[in-house]
Amino acid sequence: MHTHFTIDCVIYSFHEGQLKVLLTERNESPYSGWWALPGFFVNKYEEMEDAVARISYEMTGLKDIFMEQLAAFAGVKRHPEGRILTVAYTTLIRFDDVKNKVKPVTDYMRQANWFSVSELPELAFDHQEIINLSLDKLKRSISYSTAPFELLPDKFTLTQLQQVYEEILRKKLDKRNFRKKIMNLGYLKELNEVQQHVSYRAARLYKFDKRKFAKLFSQE
Amino acid sequence: MHTHFTIDCVIYSFHEGQLKVLLTERNESPYSGWWALPGFFVNKYEEMEDAVARISYEMTGLKDIFMEQLAAFAGVKRHPEGRILTVAYTTLIRFDDVKNKVKPVTDYMRQANWFSVSELPELAFDHQEIINLSLDKLKRSISYSTAPFELLPDKFTLTQLQQVYEEILRKKLDKRNFRKKIMNLGYLKELNEVQQHVSYRAARLYKFDKRKFAKLFSQE
DNA sequence: TTTAATAGTGTAATATTTACACACTATATT
DNA sequence: AATATAGTGTGTAAATATTACACTATTAAA
Secondary structure, eight states, X not given: OEEEEEEEEEEEEEETTEEEEEEEXXXXXXXXXXXXXXXXXXXXXXXXXXXXXXXXXXXXXXXXXXXXXXXXXXXXXXXXXXXEEXXXXXXXXXXXXXXXXXXOSSTTEEEEEEEETTSOOOBSTTHHHHHHHHHHHHHHHGGGSSHHHHHSOSSBOHHHHHHHHHHHHTSOOOHHHHHHHHHHTSOEEEEEEEOOSOSSOOOEEEEEOHHHHHHHHHOO | OEEEEEEEEEEEEEETTEEEEEEEEEOSSSSTTOEXXXXXXXXXXXXXXXXXXXXXXXXXXXXXXXXXXXXXXXXXXXXXXXXXXXXXXXXXXXXXXXXXXXXOSSTTEEEEEEEETTSOOOBSTTHHXXXXXXXXXXXXXXXXXXXXXXXXXXXXXXXXXXXXXXXHHTSOOOHHHHHHHHHXXXXXXXXXXXXXXXXXXXXXXXXXXXXXXXXXXXXX
């Protein structure tokens, strides 16, 4: 009638054209030395949302990131000591905002690192399964979520946006059709600025307009 | 680091044109005498899926129903004794299959009864919140889920199907457009049978073709 | 036979999706 | 100055899907 209770975090970012997930190297038995999702035990009198904030910080050094619940995983056989119920949370962050800040502030993990979701090492516990479920959800919800814009910098090119879509959907899209469709949605603001420091024709930059996006999905 | 662990079940059916949810009257403190989702504690060495089957049976008398996970709820203040973490599960069943069988087989609940989701009594704990989340999910996923057919009998009329859609989406649909669209999807089989015992023009019956439905969503 | 209740059906206008290829531009290199 | 490189930016026609909209047909009961 009691169970251990943990939180695991699936933290995505986008870098060099690839969807990345943040993993930590465990320093504790079981699975010591294995890569795993950042996660830890919830305290007795701690609200789940507070635990998510605390644990994501302790395991990765990242602060103030908003996480959304994915699902609960509770296999009795996940751990020799008996059941450990974990609730998985997901978030998406801008790689550039955090690139040098990702470092555990606890001894439970030795290091943290970004891995391309298509080239993951063998993971501890059922963490691969958790990631798979989370990728499915991301794919299904992409058309009505702000996910792509949470992964990109404030100003981005349409090619970058298309790459994010292609990574999440795991398929190539047609450039002209993609641009037509995304611009038609009306929540991208075209800027009078272009990319800097590229050795080819610089692409125009765009911004995401949260308000217009919200309006689009408010009434329906 | 430990928590109580329960399962709560959100069980829907469709009857007399309305989406119904199955509630149980509690016979235990706290909230004794209140209506609540059928739910109970998970045993120490019990797999979560087994607990779902056992608890849904004990609280409602229903056997062999497949439930899908909705989310975990874990407020510290849900219960005076401290945190009780509950994982909510959802299912959809055919009203006619179960109409006389719904009865708790435990003393923890006094009775079970169907309520229209638009006219619920005040519920114990945060159960209204759980139902709201579940209704949202049902709405969002209706176009790519088998939900409407799980609520209907094996043979059904297009009007019944449209009513299910209207209840889940909470809006009226145009009859001609609805029929055009649903028939175009190609997974309804038209039967050479009509409704019996109706005091007006009998409607044609249809069946849901699972295979064709699955094919439709397999490759994409 | 009439009434009441629901079943069943089509079309035109508009919007969305798909398939598809080449010229343009900025920089780096010689 | 000329050229190579690498990625940007753009249009159209065909097919498909969506929307708005109203009357006739059928059955059983009165």
